[in-house]
Amino acid sequence: MKISFEEIIRPHRVSVKELFPSLTFYEIVSPHMSADMAFFGKDTQLENLTGANLKLKAFQEQHPHALLANGYLEVRAFYNTSRFERNGPHGKEYRNIHLGTDFWVPPQTPIHALFDSEVVLSHHNDFHKDYGPLLVLKHTLETFHFYTLYGHLSLSSLKKSPKGAVIKKGEVFAWIGDETENGHWPSHLHFQVITDLLQETENYNGVAFPSEIDIWKERCPDPNFIFLENLNGR
Numbered sequence: 001m002k003i004s005f006e007e008i009i010r011p012h013r014v015s016v017k018e019l020f021p022s023l024t025f026y027e028i029v030s031p032h033m034s035a036d037m038a039f040f041g042k043d044t045q046l047e048n049l050t051g052a053n054l055k056l057k058a059f060q061e062q063h064p065h066a067l068l069a070n071g072y073l074e075v076r077a078f079y080n081t082s083r084f085e086r087n088g089p090h091g092k093e094y095r096n097i098h099l100g101t102d103f104w105v106p107p108q109t110p111i112h113a114l115f116d117s118e119v120v121l122s123h124h125n126d127f128h129k130d131y132g133p134l135l136v137l138k139h140t141l142e143t144f145h146f147y148t149l150y151g152h153l154s155l156s157s158l159k160k161s162p163k164g165a166v167i168k169k170g171e172v173f174a175w176i177g178d179e180t181e182n183g184h185w186p187s188h189l190h191f192q193v194i195t196d197l198l199q200e201t202e203n204y205n206g207v208a209f210p211s212e213i214d215i216w217k218e219r220c221p222d223p224n225f226i227f228l229e230n231l232n233g234r
Contacts, residue, residue, distance in 0.1 A: 005195055005221040008144050014114050016067065016227045018170070019191075020103070022110055029066040030233030031059050031104070035077040035096070044077040046129075049179050052186045056104055068104040069231045072222050073097060078129070079207050088211045097208045099220040100149065100192030101231050107178035107187045111150060111157075114226065115139040117167040120147065122158050123202040125183070131190065132183035133158050135174055136197070136204065137167065147197055148226075149204055150174055151190035152182035193223050 016028070033039045040052050060068060079096035086093060121136035131151035135158070138147050150157075157174035167173045176187050190206055196219045197204070208216035224231045 005146065005193070006225045008141065009146075009225050012115070012141055013226060013228050016069070016229050016231070018114055019112060020067070020105060020109060021112055023067065023105065024065075025067040026065045027063070027067075028069050028229055028231060028233045029063045030070040030231070031056075031068055032074075033070060033076060033078075034074040035080070036075075045081065046078045046185070049184070049186055056186055060104075066233075069101055069233065070104075071098045071100065071102040072224070072231070073099075073213075073217070075210075076207070081129075083129070084207065086209070088209060090211070093209050093211060095205070095207045095209045097210060097213055097216075099206055099208055099216055100151075100190045101223040103189040103191060105176055105187065105189060107176050108154065109176040109189075110172045111153075111174040111176070111189065113137065113167045113169050113171050113173055114148065115141075116169050117148075117173070119161045119163050119165040119167065119173075120197065121149075121201065121204070122161055122163045122165075124155065124158060125203050128184050130183045131203070131206065132177055132181055132185075134203065135161055136194070137173075147194040149190070149192040149194055149206070151192075151206060152185055152188055153177050155181050191223055193221050193226060195219055195221065 084095040117137035125131045133153040135150045154175040154177040161173045
């Protein structure tokens with residue numbers, strides 16, 4: 001019988017505060033950004049970064065002691081563009097189901113390793129609405145291997161953590177990027193868990209087509225499984 005990732009990781013769960021020890025927060029709150037919630041108003045493509053940053057700032061001010069985290073399996077209108085479009089088994093579909101958790105934190109926030117790690121991807125995906133600087137770390141628990149992905153970083157993160165670097169648990173290995181370098185997004189960390197890297201060397205899907213979501217949920221399980229806290233907020 002196959003053991004699930006949740007069962008494997010349960011004895012090794014960590015606090016999300018270990019990811020961002022420089023931040024002070026007492027709760028986790030999830031702003032809902034799914035396609036039907038219109039968190040960013042009429043800016044469904046998230047192109048007006050000034051307006052988006054103002055909305056995020058206002059939401060953070062409503063929850064001054066919270067870490068903002070959201071997004072696993074949300075259907076996001078951000079990706080309803082020609083770049084993420086194809087004709088699927090039931091007609092046109094968009095690769096718009098989000099496979100990670102977003103942490104909406106300020107630029108230059110340091111990111112600390114949750115486990116002993118090896119850098120297996122360190123690459124600047126320098127395209128509009130891509131990851132920008134991306135790192136993927138490999139972790140080993142006894143005989144089990146899995147990966148964590150970190151997107152929308154600063155360019156300095158790639159110099160700090162080149163491919164092949166060994167990182168110890170608790171070590172700073174990256175920083176959050178701003179909109180000039182992170183793929184043109186409001187500053188945040190895209191955090192994703194991966195069980196099968198699919199031999200990728202530069203990039204990895206952060207969103208999935210609806211017709212393929214079952215296999216992608218197996219490849220990218222819920223980041224909630226890693227953390228002691230509930231990333232879905234209240």
